[in-house]
Amino acid sequence: MEEDPFAVLSDDLLLFIFNKLDTVHLCYIALVCRRWRYVVGQQVRKVHVLVLGKSLKQYFHIPNGRQILSIVRFFSELEVLSFRNWPWMERFSEVASVVMRELRSTTLKKLDVGGLPVQPIDVWALGYNCPNLYSLKLGGCSTVDDEFVKQCVRRLRPHLKELDISDSTRITTAAVKFAFENGVVRLKASRCKRISGALVINHVPKGNESRDDEHCLTLTQCKNINWFHLDRNLRFATINLSQCTSLEYCHVYDDALQNLHLSGCRNLRVVEVASSSLKVVNLFSCTQLSEEIVYKLIKSCPALTEINLAGLYFASHVQQWLLENRLMNSLKLG
Structure with a gap:
């Protein structure tokens, strides 16, 4: 049996090499062996922001919910998650909904759905599984209306402080008033025609x-x-x-x-x-x-x-x- 050439490398040297890789590659090499998973874990603790946008296109033809969830869950101290510029809008637009229902994180603070469609039930799951979330961006989401905003605020309070509902064609003045009356302190509702x-x-x-x-x-x-x-x-x-x-x-x-x-x-x-x-x-x-x-x-x-x-x-x-x-x-x- 050939000797593993990586066995002679120290953890610090492996960590130096792994620093050159992007987040998706880190997920894959962590599956090689226990030692590599431990070393990658040292690096992953420093990753607090994850943008699941066009950068994934070079790794997947069309990803499924299980693949995306495994990537997100791999980053145990993730604070910011964004789906901005999601490249599979037509074939896999429900990715944000899938992640919101299944993700469990006590460190997640900010979530940007990137205009992908989500449902009120997704927010209910998010409020239970991510109790420290204080910023939610729903800008451009076609399913957001006044009732949706009210349910979000009720479910995520008192931690929810920032809410972005820009470019929402179904939002009216009532949603703006309700958000401020129930603890939201930073609200962005630009280009909402019905306000x-x-x-x-x-x-x-x-x-x-x-x-x-x-x-x-x-x-x-x-x-x-x-x-x-x-x-x-x-x-x-x-x-x-x-x-x-x-x-x-x-x-x-x-x-x-x-x-x-x-x-x-x-x-x-x-x-x-x-x-x-x-x-x-x-x-x-x-x-x-x-x-x-x-x-x-x-x-x-x-x-x-x-x-x-x-x-x-x-x-x-x-x-x-x-x-x-x-x-x-x-x-x-x-």
């Missing part, structure tokens, strides 16, 4: 509810919103309503607000903000705003350090007003 009309968020947090996380709302390119209103001091740090071309009125009464982005809202007529923490305002190409509205905004936000008025005909007048009031050193005019 329309007036979006009013005035949920009052409960006395024992922790509000230490930074709250962010992103509704860019939601072109059917015409009125946005937020109050009751919900502690939003960032609000981004850029390219909401139908938006006419924006009222924000949140003392924790630091960044407000309204660029490209070409029909915006009124901006009323009451915040002692507001630092940055972007009003690029908000051509319907008047000088009086901008002056009032600057005066009502004492912590303001930067305002972008590019594309507004009266930007030079505001600059002169700032100089006359000796505010130019403390406020940057874009």
